[in-house]
Amino acid sequence: MIAEAGLAALWLAAAFALVQLMVAWGAAKHGANPRVGTLMTALRRIALVQGLLALLSFALLIALFVRSDMSVELVAANSHSLKPMIYKVAGAWGNHEGSMLLWVTVLAVAGGGVAMFERRLAAGTLAATLGAQAAIGIGFYAFLAFASNPFARLNPAVPDGQGLNPLLQDPGLAFHPPTLYLGYVGLSVAFSFAVGALLMRDVGPAFARAMRPWVLGAWIFLTIGITAGSYWAYYELGWGGWWFWDPVENASLMPWLAATALLHSVTVLATRDGLRAWTLMLALVAFAMSMLGTFLVRSGILVSVHAFAVDPTRGTFILALLGIYIGGALALFGARVGTVTQGSTFQLVSREGALVLNNLLLSVILGVVFIGTLYPLAAQAAGVQLSIGAPFFNKALVPVALALVVATAAGPLLRWRRDNWNALAKRALVPTAAAGVSFALLFALARGAHFASVVAIALSVGLAVASVAPVARRNLRRTPLHVWGMVIAHLGVAVSIAGMASDSAFKVERLAAIQVGQNTTVGPFRVTLAEIRPQIGPNWSALEAKLQVRRGEGKAFELYPQNRFFSTPPTNTNEAAITTLLDGQLYTVLGQGDEQGRWQVRLWWKPFVTLIWLGGGLIALGGLLALVGRVRRERRDSEAEAYA
Numbered sequence: 001m002i003a004e005a006g007l008a009a010l011w012l013a014a015a016f017a018l019v020q021l022m023v024a025w026g027a028a029k030h031g032a033n034p035r036v037g038t039l040m041t042a043l044r045r046i047a048l049v050q051g052l053l054a055l056l057s058f059a060l061l062i063a064l065f066v067r068s069d070m071s072v073e074l075v076a077a078n079s080h081s082l083k084p085m086i087y088k089v090a091g092a093w094g095n096h097e098g099s100m101l102l103w104v105t106v107l108a109v110a111g112g113g114v115a116m117f118e119r120r121l122a123a124g125t126l127a128a129t130l131g132a133q134a135a136i137g138i139g140f141y142a143f144l145a146f147a148s149n150p151f152a153r154l155n156p157a158v159p160d161g162q163g164l165n166p167l168l169q170d171p172g173l174a175f176h177p178p179t180l181y182l183g184y185v186g187l188s189v190a191f192s193f194a195v196g197a198l199l200m201r202d203v204g205p206a207f208a209r210a211m212r213p214w215v216l217g218a219w220i221f222l223t224i225g226i227t228a229g230s231y232w233a234y235y236e237l238g239w240g241g242w243w244f245w246d247p248v249e250n251a252s253l254m255p256w257l258a259a260t261a262l263l264h265s266v267t268v269l270a271t272r273d274g275l276r277a278w279t280l281m282l283a284l285v286a287f288a289m290s291m292l293g294t295f296l297v298r299s300g301i302l303v304s305v306h307a308f309a310v311d312p313t314r315g316t317f318i319l320a321l322l323g324i325y326i327g328g329a330l331a332l333f334g335a336r337v338g339t340v341t342q343g344s345t346f347q348l349v350s351r352e353g354a355l356v357l358n359n360l361l362l363s364v365i366l367g368v369v370f371i372g373t374l375y376p377l378a379a380q381a382a383g384v385q386l387s388i389g390a391p392f393f394n395k396a397l398v399p400v401a402l403a404l405v406v407a408t409a410a411g412p413l414l415r416w417r418r419d420n421w422n423a424l425a426k427r428a429l430v431p432t433a434a435a436g437v438s439f440a441l442l443f444a445l446a447r448g449a450h451f452a453s454v455v456a457i458a459l460s461v462g463l464a465v466a467s468v469a470p471v472a473r474r475n476l477r478r479t480p481l482h483v484w485g486m487v488i489a490h491l492g493v494a495v496s497i498a499g500m501a502s503d504s505a506f507k508v509e510r511l512a513a514i515q516v517g518q519n520t521t522v523g524p525f526r527v528t529l530a531e532i533r534p535q536i537g538p539n540w541s542a543l544e545a546k547l548q549v550r551r552g553e554g555k556a557f558e559l560y561p562q563n564r565f566f567s568t569p570p571t572n573t574n575e576a577a578i579t580t581l582l583d584g585q586l587y588t589v590l591g592q593g594d595e596q597g598r599w600q601v602r603l604w605w606k607p608f609v610t611l612i613w614l615g616g617g618l619i620a621l622g623g624l625l626a627l628v629g630r631v632r633r634e635r636r637d638s639e640a641e642a643y644a
Contacts, residue, residue: 003072006060007151010101013053013108014141017134020046020111024131028124028200040123044115047130050137051112058105061150062092071157074098074150080163080568084538090174091164096298096314097150099177103294104140106185110214111137114189120210120634122202129196136188139321147317163568166540172232180225180252184290186218187255190262191287194280195329198336203280204343208270211283213631215266219259220623226252227616238574238589240509240604242612245393250373251293254366258286261362264355272416273344274352277337278359284333288326289366295319296373347418354411361404368396398452405459405497408490409466427469435462446505453505457498464494481629489622496615502584502608513598523605525586526550530558532599540564545590545599547577561590561601585609 023046027039064072065088068081078098079091093102111133118126144150167173193211197203229252234242243249262282268275295318346352372388379386413427439458446454467490471479512520519528531546542562550556559577566573577588584607591600 002060002063002067002069003151003153006057006064007149009053009057009060010141010144010151013050013057013104014138014145016046016050016053017108017137017141020050020134021131021138024127024134027127028131028196036123036127040127043127043130047115047134048112050134051109054105054108058092058101061098061101062089064151065089065092068161070159070161071154073152073154076154076158076161078164079161080539081160082539083164083169086171086174087164087169090168093177093181094164094168094173097144097148099181100140100144100148100298101150102178102181103185104137104144106181107133107137107140107188110186110189111192114192114214118210119638120206121196122200122206125196125200125202125207127196128199129192132192132195132199133188136192136325139324143314143317143321147314161568163539163566165569166564166566166571166573167236169539169566170232170236172228173236176225176228176232179221179228183218183220183222183225183259184252184255184293186214186221187259187283187287187290189214190218190259190283191325191329194283195332198280198332198340201336201339203276203340205270205273208266208279209634212263212266212270213627213634215259215263215283215286216623216627216630219256219263220620220627222252222256222259223616223620223623226256227613227620230616231613235576235578236573238576240576240587240589240602240606242503242609245372245388245390247373247377248293248297250369251296254369254373255286255289255293257362257366257369258282258289261359261366262286264358268352268355269343272346272352274346275356276343277340278356280333280337280340282359284326284329285366288322291318291322291326295322346416349414349419349421349424351411351414351416351419354407354414357407358404358411361400361407364400365397365404368393368400372396398456401497402452402455402459405456405463405493408493409459409463412470412486412490413466428466431462431466431469434465435459438462449505453501456501457505460494460498460501463497464491467491467494481632482626483629485622485624485626485629487622488625489619492615492618492620492622494615495611495618499608499611499613499615502611503606506607507609508605510603512601512603513594514601515597515599520601520603522586522603524551525603525605527588527601527603529599529601532593535562537564539568540566542575543590545588545601547588547601549579549586559586559588561588563590563592580610583607 020043023039023043027036027043030036030039064075065079066085068075068079068088070076074095074097075091078095079088083091092098111130114133115130121129190211193207193214197207229249230242233244233249234240262279265275265279265282269279295315298314298318372393376386376388409431410424410428413424435458438461439454442449442454442457467487470483471487508523510520510522514520514529516529516532519526521527526549528548529545530548533544533546535542535544542564544560544562547559547561548556549559557579559579561577562575564573564575565571574589579586584605587604587606589602591602593599
């Protein structure tokens, strides 16, 4: 009965979404009518109930996986009774149908959150926003009900399931999809805010202040999801890299780029009443990129370890939804953008000007990633097979990314509204000197390193110094939390770039074929293959290498890379063994053996590579501090207005 209850909750949630759309239409249409208060109260409650029903449906799907109910087709195809509990739970979203139910659950809960907590928007605008959120939900409820039912029964039930993809059986990836989804679908709220504002012609600072926390929240989760996904790919796939420019990786990067631009733009609109039309457009584009990512991952047009479905029919359904929602929203934007007034103006040399430049550079990067991701698919449709990888992206994006670093460093040094070049030059003297000294030292000491990497490290040092400038002469205890958030997020960008550039400039790789007792070297390390031995895990068996490692004359330590075999489904994986030191990571992978008793051992010494993920954590932390600071400030201002 759990499956039937879950399906019933899903249908009820869909019905409430339909009612929510109709009530929202009535409330938005009669915004000036005194009776609209009653409609708004009903609308808020309907949105909340819809969110709770979707949440109940998803909780019941998790219960089916926890109970290993093999009479449910989805459980039988993606779980096994002997699987560890964490992966039974993760199996609920580690597949196409479950992930789409999670998608619509986050969508409905976000809509309920807007209904519960949003008090700053005019009634008509809030009603239109909740109506837009309900309209998105209806499409995805239909997709689940007619094309991807997660509660479909299997008759007869099978004795046991086929298991979960072993690559997905990792604690990092168990939590990565929900985090990413919170970011993906959180952008639907920004989209709905933009549609509501366009419908009601209500674009201004109040609208931006209402939308900003939702954009910040979605951006934080996207940052965490991408950072966690990057580290998962690094240690789980055994290829030693942290970004492959895989189309599915790009599908998560594109919404993040658009959301980053939106975050800066909405701040200008909220605090300086500028960039009105541009902010609306970015809100539409950000969610369009989320929808595009959903289509890429679930349409079956991509072959990737990250892709869930190989089913063009479902892909066509999602493509139709993308066309309806994004096409409709862009048509609305085109029809109403002429009614959006310009807002406040500013001079080119100002903080607003730097933020516009920041937006343009992010948009260029987004455009390059978009073309590089979709062009091979378009060529394939025309009968031409080609692939676009790291060489294209590195060549096209590195110059733009370096310019973006300079713009990011300059932004906090500028004043709002107007400034001048001389004043900027004085404030930028220390960061520029720091970058110059770093470049000179690296150029002298790291001969042979790639020039672009050296420039990137030097600019990251300059950005780090410029990032802390806004708090340099402040009373630190009285500095607003959102300012700390900006400082830490920009500092995180500098740290991440330094990690990426260091890995590119100083990485050392060694592929060796050695017998037990022999040794090889990589960077400053001497590695000895001491033993090959069998190991048994909860649902796998493995051959494990015992590597004895010594750095110079230092103390020896051991690493244990494995070749694992999973029986359900039959799959071989490489489990890398990594040790983290203050100045980098030693990464080891065990390959295959040969008839002469030799074993392939792949080794990487990666100086300062951990800065990549440390920077990602700092960026997310900065976003969280900014979110808390903004919410506290808005609440304090609201209370002051109430007592005035």
